[in-house]
Each structure stands twice: as C-alpha cells, then as structure tokens.
Amino acid sequence: MKLKPLFIYFLLTITTLSSVFAQQSKTNDRYPIIPKPQNLIPRKGEFVINAQTQIVLNNDDEQLKTAVGFFTDLIEPSTGFKLGYTSNKDKNVIVFTLDPGMKNEEEYRIAVSSKIIDVRSKTAAGAFRAIQTLRQLLPAAVEQKQVTSAVKWSIPAVVISDNPRFDYRGLHLDVCRHFFPTEFIKKYIDLLALFKFNTFHWHLTEDQGWRIEIKKYPKLTTVGQWRPETAVGRTTTDTPIMDRKYDGQPYQGFYTQDEIREVVKYAQDRFITIIPEIEMPGHALAALTAYPELGCTKGPYEVAKHWGVFNDVFCVQDTTFTFLQNVLTEVIDLFPGKYIHIGGDECPKVRWEHCAHCQAFMKENNIKDEHALQSYFIQRIEKFLNAKGRQIIGWDEILEGGLAPNATVMSWRGIEGGIAAAKEKHDVIMTPSPYCYFDHYQADREKEPLAIGGFTTVEKIYGYEPVPEALTREEAKYIKGAQANLWSEYIGTTEHVEYMVFPRALALAEVNWTKKESKNYNDFVERFQKQAKRLDVLNVNYAKHILKTTSTTTAK
Template sequence: MKQLLKLTGCLALAGLMSSCGSVQEEANYQIIPLPQEIVTTQVNPFILKSGVKILYPEGNEKMQRNAKFLAEYLKTATGRDFSIEAGTEGKNAIVLALGSEVENPEAYQLKVTDQGVTITAPTEAGVFYGIQTLRKSLPIAQGADVALPAVEIKDAPRFGYRGAHFDVSRHFFTIDEVKTYIDMLTLHNMNRLHWHITDDQGWRLEIKKYPKLTEIGSQRSGTVIGRNSGEYDNTPYGGFYTQEQAKEIVDYAAERYITVIPEIDLPGHMLAALTAYPELGCTGGPYEVWRQWGVADDVLCAGNDQVLKFIEDVYSELIDIFPSEYIHVGGDECPKVRWEKCPKCQARIKALGLKSDKNHSKEERLQSFVINHIEKFLNDHGRQIIGWDEILEGGLAPNATVMSWRGESGGIEAAKQKHDVIMTPNTYLYFDYYQAKDTENEPFGIGGYLPIERVYSYEPMPASLTPEEQQYIKGVQANLWTEYIATFSHAQYMVLPRWAALCEVQWSTPDKKNYEDFLSRLPRLIKWYDAEGYNYAKHVFDVKAEFNPNPADGTLDIILSTIDNAPVHYTLDGTEPTSASPVYDGVLKVKENVDFSAIAIRPTGNSRVVSEKINFSKSSMKPIVANQPVNKQYEFKGVTTLVDGLKGNGNYKTGRWIAFRGNDMDVTIDFKQPTEISSVAISTCVEKGDWVFDAREFSVEVSDDGTNFKKVASENYPAMKETDKNGIYDHKLTFTPVTAQYVKVIASPEKSIPEWHGGKNYPGFLFVDEITVN
C-alpha cells in the first residue's frame, strides 16, 4: 500500500517532477510576441526529455532545416541532443507538418497533448514561427526535463512586413556579425532585413563593373571625433563585402525566412561613389570619402547621362545578388544646391519642361525624374522600389512604396495616394536614439530619447486614414543608423530589448497589447538573450521613478517601482543606497531640497542607481497655468514640468523640457498667498541643428488678483549666430523686491530662424525648463 501511494503521488506531480527525485521545469506560453489565441486543455503535460524525436515531412528540405533549427534551440535550452527523423506522426515526438486552411502564409497552430507536440502551418515559414513560439516558451534549464502544459495555440502576424534596418556604411560589421543580427531578428519573428550598404562615409558592396567603388570608396582617411567636432582621429577606416559574401548573407537570412532588402541611396548620400568616380558629380571634384556625419552637398549629377548609365549598371549587379522583390533606392536628404548652379542639371530641367510651383521646386521635380528612371529600370527587371518619404517631393514614382521616417506624415500622404507604406517614424522607431535620460552613463549616441515604453506605445495605423487607406500600411520597421555605433556589442545594446517592444507592435493586434503585461513577459525573453550571448540594455531592470508635483500638499510625490517587484532602497542625502538604506513602501512626499537616489537589490545583482537633485524655490509645486499653447509634439507632462524642482540636462527630448513654437511661453504661477519675490530664472535648451533656439525675450509680471498684471523686469536677447554653442542657457531677472500672489513669466521663441540656417525664416522651437522664483 505504501508503494502504491508513493507511485500515485509521483503521477499526480507529473507537471512538477520528472521523477520522484528530481525537480522538473515548466514551459510558459506567455511569450513575446504574445500569440493571438492560447487555449489550455485539461490533460497532462507533455514531458520534453531525452528520447523525444523531431519529425518532419520526408523530402522537404525546408522542413528538415526547420527541424534542425528546433533541435539547436532545444539544446540551448536543455543542454540535450534530440534526434531528427522523417515522418508525419508518432508518440513522444514533436511533429512539424504542413497543412492548414488559414489564408495567412505565416500563420501556425501549435498543439500540445500528453502524447507530444504538433506544429502545423500552410507554409514552412509558418511552421518556423511556431517553432519560435515553442522555443521562447522553454525555460533555460540545462539538464532538466521540461513539462509542456497541454495547449492549443492559433497565431498569425498582424503585418506581413516586419523589419529591422542595419547601417553598415557609417561603421562596417563583419559577415559573422551580420549573421548574428539575422539570428536576433529570428528570435523576434521578423522577416525583413533592410541593409543600408552605401553612403557618404563608405561604399560597402563590390560592384564588378566599377571596382573603384570599393578600392577607393570603401576607405576613409579618418573619422570625426564626437558630434562633428572638427577634430578627427586620422585612423584609416574601411571594409566591404564581396558579392559572394553578400550572397552568403542573403542565403543565411533566407534559411530563416528573412528577406534581405539592399539599399543603395541615391541621388544624395553618394560622396563615396563620387570620390571613386568624380565625373559623376556636378563639379567634377576632387571629392573625399566623408570623415564626418550629416548630409553632403555633393550628389550625383542628375543632368549627366553617364550617371543614369552608372545607376543602371550598379542596380543590374545588385538584383543579381539580392532576389528580394523590393530594392531600396533611398531618395532622402538630397540637397539641391549643386543642381541649382549646374549647367547640365539646369539643361535637363529645361529639356524636361520642369517647373517650380507652390508645392515643389523644379529641382525637386528633377529628383523625381531620377527616382522614376531607376524605378522603370527595376520594374522592367521584375522588381519594385522602396524609398524614404522624400521621394514624395516632386511627385511620387508610379509604383513606389514609401518608407515614412520623418514622423508619420509621409506615410499618411502616400497611403492617401494609394501607395504602399512601411511605417518607420523616427519619433518611435529610431534605435540610435538614447534609451535613458541619464546619457552620461550611456554609450555615446546621436541624441534623442526613446525608451522602450514609447516604442511599445506605437500604433502603426494612423487614425486619420480611412479603413480603405489603412490597407496600404503594409508593415513596420525600426532603424539603426551607426554614426556613433562602432562595435557590434554597442549595436546589440541599442536594439535589445527595444526589439521586443517592436516585434509586438509588428505581430500583435492592438487588443492584445498591454505594456504592464509585456513587462511581465520580458524577463523570460531576456533569458534567451543571455543564453545566446547577446548584449542588451538593462534599463528595464532599473528602478522606475515617477515624480509628480502635488500643489495641494506643496510636495513632490515620488512613486517607485520595478519590473519584478524587487525591493527598492533609497536615500535622500546624496549617498549611494545599499541594502541597509530605507526600503520604499509607499509614496515619498518631498517638500525640501534633497539629493534622491534609489536602487533595486536582487540576488542576481543590483540595478543601476537612479538619482535626482530636487531643488525647491518659491515657485516649486505651486499651481501653474499656460496662457498660450505648449507645442503638442513636445508637451510631455505639460506646464507642471516648469515647477517640479527637477532640471533637464542637455537632451531636450527627455520630458524635462517642454517646447513652444509660433507663440510665447506665457504662464501664470499662483503662490496661493502674497509672497515677496526679487528674482525669476529660467533655463533653455538649444540644439540649433534641430531648429531649437534660445529665447529672444524674457519678462516677468506680477499681480495681486490674477487679472491685472504689472511688468517688473524684462530683457531682450540677440538672434543666435551660427557659432553660438548648443546646450543649456540660463537666464535670470533680478528686480526690487515686490509682494504678489501671482507671477506671469513670458519667454519669446525665435519667430524667424536666421538666414545662415537651413530652416531660415521658419519659426524656431523654444525649450524651457525650471522656473526658479526667489
């Protein structure tokens, strides 16, 4: 009887124990991206252990390869080898099968019973995505058996185009590194690699008819230090892929159901090509492969027939290497200054009868001529073009697909014109932007601020489009430009785990998306990053700190949390918190100057310290209203940002600054009682290249009743010069002490950007932070 009870007990614990003496791990289907439908069934789990076979349809090479991939994934998770055999059914097996009535070719069904696992799909690609779901559901548990709970999963992607971009022109990456990038795409259910292989700073692909493109164009004599500082390292830099190596990459990706879309950018971003073949430019050179970042004025000469022959020759070789339907032609950031003065270009404009109008200049229409020319060439060879949204300027090529990067407006306009669109707005999907506000402790980057939460919040279907127009939104892509990313480890750090948020935007329907739920699933995916040896950013494990001004109590309320509810310790005196520091257990209400720091303490290691200097003045945490609008794009938390006791750093996109454009910053602060004041200070953040300028005027008015105001101080500032530095500017007005309950603070933005600037005559942005009243 005792033996029978012991046996019964072991059977009852089958989901937890692989035998009566060893602990068993359990799979979890709450993965990223979350499958569309998960239905658990009330039968015993399937035990993944030694002896389980992987079966595939005999004679199907793709399915045999799928089976090999699955065996590799299982070995990474469990440390065990699993045999692969041809077959269509069997117990104690994982069966990979074709056959489904689902229309979506990438859909799949995954069924687990106590007898085994079956993954069925209409195509081999669909089976592959089912394999990824099984893979990500597994714990990383070397040597353990794994219990797979009985389940039926039905899943399909929302978008057919799920892409990521990789710039190998600004910095070069090896064949093995590009392959690892492809493996990373695989883990995130992506199916397009947009490979940016030429630019002003380097030509990276062998073109046999034009050998100087790589002999000369792939090498630069040095690289700028910092952000176009004018100083250079003078270290020769280069590298390129032979056509055979490029084909190797294409094949490697195709085995994983990923299409490589090459981009050779034209007619701009061509300085490397012009250095190799100066006769292709408007001036004839000499040119130099660019050592700095940005947009070069020298571009292909659109009036030169030899240029049209050159691009046809280059693209002829390109389409022999890359079988993708789409070929990316760039079309972005092409200055027209050379064309405006070039006799050949102006002759071409005249011959074509191109005219300027209120929408487009004749030079923009000349660019459309070039894009239309290469589109016809590619269409004649059975291919389609994709271009950045600038190809809308001057008129869109007939069959072009638009990649909308300057926000969403280009994609919206293209969809309304019935052109296919890939959404890749820089405001959500540029992963060269910083992912933390504390940029001093981040790898050097281009700027901006794009945390994983903002990536996850992106909805690719613009509400301004009709349902019919939305059908033209074909996919979503994130971009990685590598001006400031010199190593592959850094590249991985910038995309992971933001790709996790991206892939759920690409795969999941909006009703299946929930950020807090996503965060709860993310640690399991990150264990796969560790298992595969990927470098990744760990910000999601840091303490999340919310700082909320509370005018009713006159306090700054601090709310702390972590992704996994790890204990948080904090200090208020500037010292670094330890396990001996106070434990956060509720809202911290701060009403005086403090140096706040917090840390999450875990057995696996501590998080980074989050720190803030909180400085109170007489305006801090007081009621404040805006009398003129805050710029919607950069409104963040609104005007309370100006009195929250927290100062912004040199990055205007962190949410610590708010912006005004086209009207003044005009706010009124209510001290709630008569208060003596004698100074008011503000800070502005300047980034001239982004049209962000300093204030032109600053004034202070006071009132006893909130209606009748008297000006007590003002100051005007000159228009900024090209040589003025970017960064933070402090302005302070001091005056004879006055007593008032209300103070109005007004700062005027640059109403007309100076002539020396590319945005001349347009209004500039004014970014303002803390208003300090004493």
C-alpha cells in the first residue's frame, strides 16, 4: 500500500512530461524558426497579409528601405500583393522602427498580433534578420515565383526578442577545384541569408585554377583559369603516377570584375559580407603557370589537374610582393569588407630551402629559418593591407614562426590553433575540420557520393561548441564565431554542393546564433521538418537523412 503514492507521483510526472513535450512539438510546428530565437512567447491569433496590407517605415534610412524592399519583393510573386507604404495606419500594417537603444547590431524584436506586426531593431541588418524570421513563419509557398491561390498568407501571433550569440557566422565555398556560375553563387547567398549567416567566404585562387579577373595581370585568367584535365576518383599527389586517372577534358572558369561587383552588391542587399581569399604563399600553381618568374624554379609549371599539396609556391622576392600587392589592390577595389583572406595554409618549404633567391633574402633580412620566412611573408602582406585600411584572415598555419600583429586566425586543424591565437589576444574564427568541413561524408560512405573522407553528421555539427574549454572567460571573447567550409575536389555540380551543405548548414546556423543552453537536437529536427518544405519550394537538393531518421522513429 505504501507504493501507491509513489506510483501516483510517477504517473503524474509522466503525464506532465508528456504534456510538456506535446506543447513543445506544437510550438515547433507553429514557430519552426531556424536558428532558434533567444526568446519566443507564443500568442493566440494570427496576422494575415492581404492586398490592403501596408508598410510603415518610422525611419528615413536607405539600408532599412533595402531590407524592407527585400520583403516586399519576396512576397509579391507568390501572393500577387504589392505592398505599399503609409505613415498613419494603425491596423493591417507591418511597422519597422530603428531603435538605437538596442545593444547588438543585429538584435531585433517582433510583436505580431491580428492587427499589426511591429518590428524593432538597432540597425537595418537587424531588421533584415527579423524579416527572415517572418519569412520562415509564412507558408513555404511564399517562396514560389508565381501567384499561388488558396493559400492563407498568415503569420502566427508571437513576441520574439532575438540576437546572435556570435558576431561572425560564416559559410565558405571553393570555386577553384570546381567552378560554379554567378547565378548559383547568388542562390547560395540567398540561402545563407535565409538562415541568418552574415559572411560568405569566397575561395577564389588555387593550384587547380585562378577564378578572379585581375586587369593588370590578364594571364591569370587567360592561362591560369585553364587546367588540361581533371582527376578522376581519388587521384591526389599521394597517388603513384602510374595509378593516376584523368578525364581528358580541359576545364575552365573565372569571374569577370563586373560579375564580382554584381555578386558583392547582391550580398550587400542581403546584409552579407563577402570575404575573398587569395591564396599565398602556397596553393599558387595556377598563378605560377601564368607568371613562372614568380616561382623558385622559374618553371615551366602546369595548372594542377589532381588534388593535394604541391611543392611549388611563391618565391620570396621583391617581384613577388609587387605582384601580390598589385593583385590585392584590385581585390580591395572589388570587395568593400574589412577582411581579406590570404590563405597561409599548407605551404611546403622544400623549394625555399633549395632556392638561391629565398636563401639570399633570408640572409639579407636576418630571417632564421623557413618557418620564420613564412611569418615574414604574411606580416609583409598584412602591413600592406593594413595601410589600405583592411585586415587579414589566414588559416592557422599563419601562427608558425610568429603571428602577424593584427591577424585573425581561422582554426581548421582542430581547435589548438584557435586556443593559441585567443591566448595571444587575436580574433579567432573556429572552423575545425571534424565539425565544420562539409566535404566530409555525412552518412554511410557506401551509399554516398565520393567525398574526401571524414564523417560529419548533422547531429555532430549541432553538438559542436565553438568556445574551447581551455579558454578563460576573458580569452573566450576572442572567439568571434564559427564557419563551415566546402572544398570542391569531389564536388563538380551545383546540385552536389547543395547536397553537401544542406541541412548541415542549418545546424551550424543554430550553433552560431542560439545560446548553447537553449539548443536541443530533437527540437531542431522537428523545426527542420517544416523548413524542409521551404527548401523543396526553393529547389534545393538537400540531404534527407535526418528526415528519414525521424520518419523511422515516428513509425516505431
């Protein structure tokens, strides 16, 4: 008889938990926002957008007009409604107000009732993030490019207060191993914007191809964009020569400066900064093929046709620095953001060790060894860019031989580089390959397309914590955010890019945006089920593994 009260307590606990889980599931269905907002209070009712809905702008700010223009342009094709502007309506309006009292540059607040949607933010960027939240609360059909009838264009009533956990939220794309056209780059940027990324890292130069027009050095694209053929299967520098296989087809592609300006403007209108990457001193074969005098052996060179790390790198000589400074001057003119990525990774020293020019240069400048020579190289480029009002970002190898004074480090070979840089009070972007390399397999490799290796699932990414435990609270402030990288050795089509990036990018979006104590993987998967329908309408070839897992679990 004594067990009866305990049994009743047990039943009440189970009932309560079931009720909580059911309520959370209902909330996720009604508010399937990714990344999850910091604070969300459900309300009864809904706001319905119709032909009479109007916009109120409480600030005469050009960037705010750009952000709101994105929203009106988004909904017009599918709804048929061209929302006008007003200044004195108090119902059936969407009101945007800039509030300088807010702390975070991307902070926003949304209050939705049946009469009004009130959006407040410190900046236009915050308003744009709020618009992505409203977009995700609308039916997925809003993404269609033709008028869709029989859809109620409703947004559920809610109060949301939101801001990002990290200021830097990045996604990278390598367009050198394989090239992707500008229309796809715009689609990629659109998808970044939808899930509140704010940085696109555009990897533009490599051993396998130079992809950016430089007016002063036309051979970078007339010669450097071409490779004679491309590796088939897993053919790398480690593959014995007799076992290497190629497709026999010349490969090319580059972006004109006009195309780059167009993409940069497109990203700016979506409040995304583009960071261009110009690789140095390694990964330079395409440039050396175009201008062999820049290498230690003086050539001849060939644009790489397989993958891996190559010994031929930029020779450390004054003519090389003149060349790179001229290239970077044109790059600066194209990209208005404060950062220029200069690579710095995977630079073998063997050519420098046997190069008379490099050895003489080291002696003349009292440089003790080749690691210090790389540090000199990076610091000299940094001084040039700093003088132009820009800052450098480099992969964590730039730590070798002493870090450039104002450099930001991307920690990719694990977390150690990030820890070391943060302890030296350098800004850090965490992008460790076990969690942030989207060229890794994401499921059973026997059933997946060929990938570079690894195993990085959506759940693994979702569980990633960008701030290493080894850092103190003060040191942790130098961790500015996380970035995912997509290297394209084994990714030759835009459809394959989408398959490798989505939905893994959504998991990282939530890592970067949402407080870690508010994250829950099962909760995320529930919300993704709704956003998957949006990706379907947007014609995104995303991987469906977590949907299949959910379906199996539900069936059981």
